[in-house]
Amino acid sequence: MTTRIAPGVGANLLGQHSAERNQDATAYVGNLDPQVSEELLWELFVQAGPVVNVYVPKDRVTNLHQGYGFVEFRSEEDADYAIKVLNMIKLYGKPIRVNKASQDKKSLDVGANLFIGNLDPDVDEKLLHDTFSAFGVIVTNPKKILHGGCSAKPNARQSLSRNFLF
Structure with missing residues (x-):
């Protein structure tokens, strides 16, 4: 049985009580919507598993939330399972992003920008996210290039027809 700790009560997950x-x-x-x-x-x-605390x-x-939050589980395995099954599901029409929480932005490894071209039209953000998240945390989600990064319409149409994402 899971003991529920009231949301909003208790420790700030990123603040002074982070050691707890x-x-x-x-x-x-x-x-988050x-x-x-x-x-x-x-x-x-x-x-997805026993929740210990939710903090938004x-x-x-x-007094409005800032579009993100943290969910603490009883075990690392529960958190990993939640990340796997709940990432990119839609709440109020917006796909939520679920990843491992990092303690400090300074502790994140320096990443890289990746440009991917010649994608099948059936490839969507979720498939890309699921594929590349196996190699590390995705900081910025994949996006279609609007107008192919081109100023002329014919060039933009040609780029878009090739299904470029970055």
Whole structure:
């Protein structure tokens, strides 16, 4: 049986109480619609495993959440499973991003930008994300190049017809 800790109560997962949480058992959840609440995240993520805490930081002026949050699980395995099954599902029409939480942006490895061309038209963001996340954390999600990066319409049409993403 899971003991529920009330959302919004207790430790700030990235702040002064970070030593109290299990970093390896915490998932970062991004691209949240403004309608998403801590309670909704709790109800969604508890389906993947025992949840210990949910924290969604809020703007001090507007009191609205900032579009991301953290879900701490009882074990690292539960967090890994939640990341696998809940990443890119849609909440209020927006695909949420679920990754391992990192303690500090400074501790992230320096990454690289990757340009991928000649993709099959059936390749979507989720497939790309799932494929490349096996090699590390994806910081910026794949996006189609609008107008192919070209200023002339014929060149843009040609680039778009080749299904370029970066």
